[in-house]
Amino acid sequence: MRLLALMRTEWRLAWRDPHAMGVLFVMPALFVLIMAHAMSGIIRTDLPPLQLAVEVPVSSPASEFFLAALQAQLPDSSLQSDDPVVDARIRLPDDFDDKLLDTPHQGPTLSFAAASDTLQRARIRNAVILALAQTRLAAFLLDSGLLDEREPLSSRLQHVQEQTESRLPEYQILSSGSLAASANAGQLSVPAWLIFGMFFIVLPMSSRLQQEFQSGILLRLRVIRLAPLLLLVGKLLPYSLLNLIQFAALLALGCFILPLTGLPALELHGSWQAYVLLAMCITLASCSFGVLISALARSSEQALLLSAGSNLMLAALGGIMVPKSMMPAAMQQLAELSPMGWSQDAFLTLLVGQGSVADILPACGSLLLFALVCALTGTFLLRHRLRNTLWTSQN
């Protein structure tokens, strides 16, 4: 009866606290949407069209073939852009036609715009090299009589493409661990800010407990000899349930709302049991961390600073704000110290590595160990503090 009353109260108080709801649901949802869009510019699966200006001083069948081969490599891009600012200018040499079969061969000159990034430059360079190789092969085949000059350009290009292209069977190797490098924007952002939001349960948990210390509610509970463990369980269970609701709601956001904003939907690979296990492990870790912070803070202000400060630190370390794949090796090693990093690794194992329950067990084990250490330390400190709750309002 007492436990139910405490749980019901904590549940009501949490839902009636607009700040708590903002921190637990609105903030991570906004972060998911904003950061997924921000990351989509860096981590892209669909490459943007390029604006190129190909300068051909002397037009010839070979230069026409080159242009057609280059367009085939960059189907959405413009090769003769009128835009004064282009990503690159490609100038064919005057004697392009005559020296195609020379070795060594002098190819077109590439001039990149200052704003073009490394990825764009590599993309243009690769496309030019392949188109040039195909043009040279076409010249060789013509010279050898293996290709008929009277064939239409498209037919000749198709012939050369058939000669140069190979089928590459691709498979996804199921894997676990750090998979951030191969994740898309949604796969990185949704779990990252979901984990961040779940760990923010620490804030309402610790703030509420400080208010109860300061208001004298805990004094009342102590006088009626309420067991500290009962009080803790009465708080932990509702907050754990809230954490699980956060998990489901933010995953749903990734699956159903993210595609409405123009980004790919989050696809949940792997078994549902693995997601349930992961949700429970993150919940235990975040709520136990909340117990520890609640025990350490001595006022609402301290609770706010400790909660927000420690969460931001764990997030920065754990690859929540900047994906681990973008960190230098030393920072990636530091990321292994953060429970948010372990959670993120487990998530990517499921989403990207298409892993199973067995694949996320190491990360879940680390989270449970973290939860155990935080819960035991926090409970010990809180029991001590509750035992020393005095009559006065300042405890």
Next chain:
Amino acid sequence: MLELHNMEYSYPGADRAALVDVSLRLEKGECLGLLGANGAGKTTVLSLIAGLLQPDSGQVVCPGSGNIGLVPQTLAFHTRLSVQENLELFADLYRLKGPRRQQRMQRMIEATRLEGLLKRRAGQLSGGQQRRLNVAIGLLQPAELYLLDEATVGIDSLNRHHVLQAVRELINEGETVIYTSHYLPEIEQVADRVLLLAEGRVQLDAPLHMQQPKRVYIRWPVQMPLAIERFMNTHATQWQHAADGLLQAELADEASWPQLLRLLAEQDDAPLHLEYRQPGLEELYLRASGGQL
């Protein structure tokens, strides 16, 4: 009902003892007014009785279930819950069930005049209404002893009246109460006995309504006539002439009062103030505490 025997307590690191040789005995149905200046040791006594502190020496004997109803000075309830939800929560925590639960809740709601406020969030109540809720939650618990610490601090006289009435009803029904307050008229209104603490020691432990000897209070316009002072030397068991011009005297017997009136009538001047009555709590308090309030 409740006995404290020679209790001593020092807070860790404190340079002086918080309580020195404090003893008291409280009978069932009695209300003790606990008085003392800030730092006198009132809170320490309450904490020892409530079991929040263990005495260094001495003993607290509290027979029965040991349940204590507490009304702390701070507003100890959830401001985001309604009045009804707060009362329901604490009724659950006090393990109140069935008809007794409903009966007790109804009684406290009526006693603290919270009937029309049950659906309101506690945080939206006025200061006085919040105090009434704080008292209702404390008195809701079926207990052997109720501890009320400055239960009416900071509220208006009407709300104070409601709270005191609720406490008085509780006492009239045979409950035992320890009540601390800085408002002496409140103590006079609810307490049967007073215990005055100063620097951790009991300065006064006396029934509030016992027959205190009557005292004469005279204030003279300029200089107190010599004849009056001579009269006091022969007819008063004790008397003093304060710096503010007020003469207080305890007459040896009531028959001296008419003699004094005749003597006063013979004087050239008339007294500015003249009273013959039992002293009030404030005078007892001031006398026992050496003027500290």
